[in-house]
Amino acid sequence: MRRRHRPYGRRGGRIHGYGPRRRGRRGTVSGAALVARRLPPVVIVGGGILVLGGVAMAGMMLALFVITVLPGLLFGLAVAAIAQHRRQYRRALHHHHHHRYAAHPAMRAAHPAVRAPHPELAWRAARDRFARVRAEYASYECEPMNVLRLPALADVSVESTARFVDAFAHAQAFESETFPPPQHAAEFVAAVDRAERAWRAACDAAERIRLSGLSASERGAVERTIKLLTTARDSSNDAERLAAYGLARNELAKLEKAGAVHVPRPAQAILDAAARGQLPAA
Incomplete structure (x- = not known):
């Protein structure tokens, strides 16, 4: 009787060539690679161009920010820092002088507080200013050439001229040859201030208008x-x-x-x- 050939050796090991074959291991491929293999080359190239374009655009925006916005931002921060430093310096300087003068009465006496001018001095200064306004107004009214060049200054229908005429008459009502009581003097000073401002405004308006009307x-x-x-x-x-x-x-x-x-x-x-x-x- 012929002996049947056994696929296993004496020790139970498998003899080469017999028994079920083992499958060899294939290399694993990622899903992105499989998709890339199925896409046309044109699509891949276009996608790459879009990605590169996006990167380039982001770089340009960053460069534009650095060139335009960043310097202004840094300048604003620098100005704010300088202003804050100056405020702190003035505050510290004021605090220092306050304590210095408070600690030394002699220094307070040597640096008296600035007081308002005496009422009579303010009244006399107002009289001088009102005399100048009156002289300028009279010079205009007495010269026909000035009236022709600036007709609006003689026309009370012009608002600025009407305000001056009223302010001038109000100041004249408080004018006096000698120093009046303090309340009357203060009202005269205030009236002269208004008349002087109104005269300058009326002259400026007449210069702008001239013959345009x-x-x-x-x-x-x-x-x-x-x-x-x-x-x-x-x-x-x-x-x-x-x-x-x-x-x-x-x-x-x-x-x-x-x-x-x-x-x-x-x-x-x-x-x-x-x-x-x-x-x-x-």
């Missing part, structure tokens, strides 16, 4: 009148000067009748006297 024909009449007054002032011929003053007075009367220019009484009186030959050439 007139029509073309009215502006032409004003310019002709100014030329006639200039000729009359500069002429050495009496007949020519009188004729120029007469024509200028007629033109000015037409303008006033039309409501284009308001001629103050002093200016009208001077122009009438000049037309009659009662004023010198200069």
Whole structure:
């Protein structure tokens, strides 16, 4: 009898070539790699470009922030720090001087507190300031040339001029030749302050307005009148000067009748006297 060949050896080990075969281990592949293998190359390249573009855009935004926003932010922080340091320094300096003067009565006597001026001194200063305003106002009202160049300063329908006229009259009501009681003097000083501010504001407004409120024909009449007054002032011929003053007075009367220019009484009186030959050439 033939002996059957056994697949196992004497010690029970498996003989090569017999028994079930073991499967070999295959390499593991990730899901992203499998997806990448299935995608077309164009899609992969486009995705890479988009990723690179996003990175580049983020870098540009960061660079723009560093160039534009960051310097301003640092400057603002520096200014705030300097301001805080100055406040602390002033506070410390004030605290130091306060304790220093409090500890030394002699130093307090050597550095007396600043007091308000004496009422009479303030009243006299207000009188001087009011006299300057009155002189400037009179110089304007007595010169027809000034009235023609700045007609708004003689027109009380202009708001700034009306405020000045009221403030000027109010200050005149409190004016006195001698030092009045303290309450009256204080009211005069306050009235002069208002009149002085109103005069400056009225002059500024008249400079801005000039002839802008007139029509073309009215502006032409004003310019002709100014030329006639200039000729009359500069002429050495009496007949020519009188004729120029007469024509200028007629033109000015037409303008006033039309409501284009308001001629103050002093200016009208001077122009009438000049037309009659009662004023010198200069």
